[in-house]
Amino acid sequence: MRRKIVAGNWKMNTLLPEGEVLVKQLEFLTEELESDVEIIIAPPFTHLAVLGKYIKETKMKIALAAQNCADQEKGAFTGEVSAAMLRNLGCKFVILGHSERREYYAENNESLYKKINLVINEGMQPIFCVGEKLEERQANRHFEVVAQQIKDVLYRLRGVELDNVIVAYEPVWAIGTGMTATSDQAEEMHAYIRRVIGDKFGEHADRIPILYGGSCKPSNASEIFSKSNVDGGLIGGASLDAQDFVAIVKSF
Ligand code: PEP
Numbered sequence: 001m002r003r004k005i006v007a008g009n010w011k012m013n014t015l016l017p018e019g020e021v022l023v024k025q026l027e028f029l030t031e032e033l034e035s036d037v038e039i040i041i042a043p044p045f046t047h048l049a050v051l052g053k054y055i056k057e058t059k060m061k062i063a064l065a066a067q068n069c070a071d072q073e074k075g076a077f078t079g080e081v082s083a084a085m086l087r088n089l090g091c092k093f094v095i096l097g098h099s100e101r102r103e104y105y106a107e108n109n110e111s112l113y114k115k116i117n118l119v120i121n122e123g124m125q126p127i128f129c130v131g132e133k134l135e136e137r138q139a140n141r142h143f144e145v146v147a148q149q150i151k152d153v154l155y156r157l158r159g160v161e162l163d164n165v166i167v168a169y170e171p172v173w174a175i176g177t178g179m180t181a182t183s184d185q186a187e188e189m190h191a192y193i194r195r196v197i198g199d200k201f202g203e204h205a206d207r208i209p210i211l212y213g214g215s216c217k218p219s220n221a222s223e224i225f226s227k228s229n230v231d232g233g234l235i236g237g238a239s240l241d242a243q244d245f246v247a248i249v250k251s252f
Helices: 016-030 045-058 083-088 099-104 109-121 134-138 142-156 183-201 218-225 242-250
Strands: 004-009 037-042 062-066 091-096 125-130 166-169 210-213 232-235
Touching: 004 091, 004 210, 004 242, 016 037, 016 045, 016 062, 016 242, 037 091, 045 062, 083 091, 083 109, 091 109, 109 125, 109 142, 125 142, 134 142, 142 166, 142 183, 166 183, 183 210, 183 218, 218 232, 218 242, 232 242
Parallel strands: 004 037, 004 232, 037 062, 062 091, 091 125, 125 166, 166 210, 210 232
Antiparallel strands: none
16 A cells, blocks of 8 residues: 655745745644545745744644755755755655756756765655657657656665655646646556666565656546545645645545
């Protein structure tokens, strides 16, 4: 039985007071929730200290994630935030390799490999994003592209390290576009990702949670989550609405 996970990526949205309201709404909506789904939120860096403290004090059943971290441990890296700093604020997870970071901030596999190691060494879990662009899917290269992303980064880990990783399959053409992959497209890719991981890591692949991300919302979540290789979702836009986000959690 694999873990079930729904993670909300707030991206660069909300001012801190708005983030506080959103967390209080989530607290209210999840108070009575009896669920085996792990709920994660990834607010902006600037919110983590305050929201981390609130989550800890109220014992909310929601875990905190960051959206990125530095690829260096510490030192003269102006503007960067280290994995240790995030751990210290109560983060349990760090999203790494999101397509927006690969696309707009030239995130590369070498840097991602360093980040994954730093996050794991701090006792946190990376949520490692992979996914193809529209032109790559149209050229029927989507399997090849995703396999390469996995090989370039995850294949360099040891099996025990891989056990801390969560993979998020996020077709770039589905992120923030309203175009969702069909549940069959998602299942096909998730099964493929598990096979690629299994080729190197054997049975570790059976345990790794693989989340789907890309315009996931209450109306399509249950169909997507019903697939056997889909272990949850990485939710962007819909995670900014507490009702929608919790409705997605309840879709399992
Ligand atoms: C994301 O950015 O991780 C994402 C899945 O966004 P959205 O749900 O808005 O498509």
